[in-house]
Amino acid sequence: MDERFSRSARIFGTENQEKLNSAKVLVFGLGGVGGAVCEALARSGVGTLGLVDKDIVDITNINRQLIATESTVGMKKTEACEKRMLEINPRINLNKYDLFYLPETADAVNLSEYDYIVDAIDNVTAKLELIKRAKEENVNIISSMGTGNKIHPEMLGIADISKTSVCPLARVIRRELRNKGINHLTVVYSKEEPQNIDGDRTPASSTFVPITAGVLIATKVVQDILEIK
DSSP states (O other), X not given: OOGGGHHHHHHHOHHHHHHHHHOEEEEEOOSHHHHHHHHHHHHHTOSEEEEEOOOBOOXXXXXXXXXXXXXXXXSBHHHHHHHHHHHHOTTOEEEEEOSOOOTTTGGGSOGGGOSEEEEOOOOHHHHXXXXXXXXXXXXXXXXXXXXXXXXXXXXXXXXXXXXXXXXXXXXXXXXHHHHTTOOOOEEEEEOSOOOOTTOOSSOOOOSHHHHHHHHHHHHHHHHHHTTOO
C-alpha cells in the first residue's frame, strides 16, 4: 500500500483503502467547491478522478479555489487541477474534459465509466442535464447547491433535496427536477440567508463556505464508496 495513505488506512482499514484506490469519481466544476472535492478525494486515496471544466483560473479565484495560486492564474482549470493532484499523488489517474457541460456537449462524457459523480456546476441548465443523465445511468451523484454570498460554513449540511430550505438554488433545482419526475437527490446546501454587503450583482464568495462544502461532499462520496453509515 502507498505509504502516503497509511494514516487513512488506519481508520478505514487496508482493504477499504485499496477500494478507494480502485474508485473512479467524476467531478464537474473545479471552482471553490469542486477543487476542494478533488483535493479531499486525492488525499483520501481515490485512484481515478475525472475533471470537467472549460474555465480558466482567474486572479479573483484565489480567495476560495484551492487550485488557484499565483502560478496557475491563466491556466486551464483542468490543467491547474491536474498539476495539484499529481503533486499530492503522482500515481493518481486523471481524465480531463475541457468543456462546458451542457445538453449539446453532454455526450462527450461517459458517466457510466465512473462509480460516483460530483456536481459542482453553477449553471442550472447544466446541473439539470447532469442530474437527469446520472439518474438514467444509475450512477451515484451528489450536488452542491449555492455557496455564494455565504459566510457561515457551520450552516452547511447534507440532505435529500426534498428536505432543503432557504437555499434559492435548491428551490429552483427541486422544482425543475420534480417536473422531470425526479424527486430525490443528495445535496450539500446552506440554511444561511444569502448576503451581499456591497449590493453588487456579482456573487460574493468567502474562503470558508465553498471549501467546506467541497469537503462535506468528498466525505459523503468516501462514506458511500466504503458503505460507511
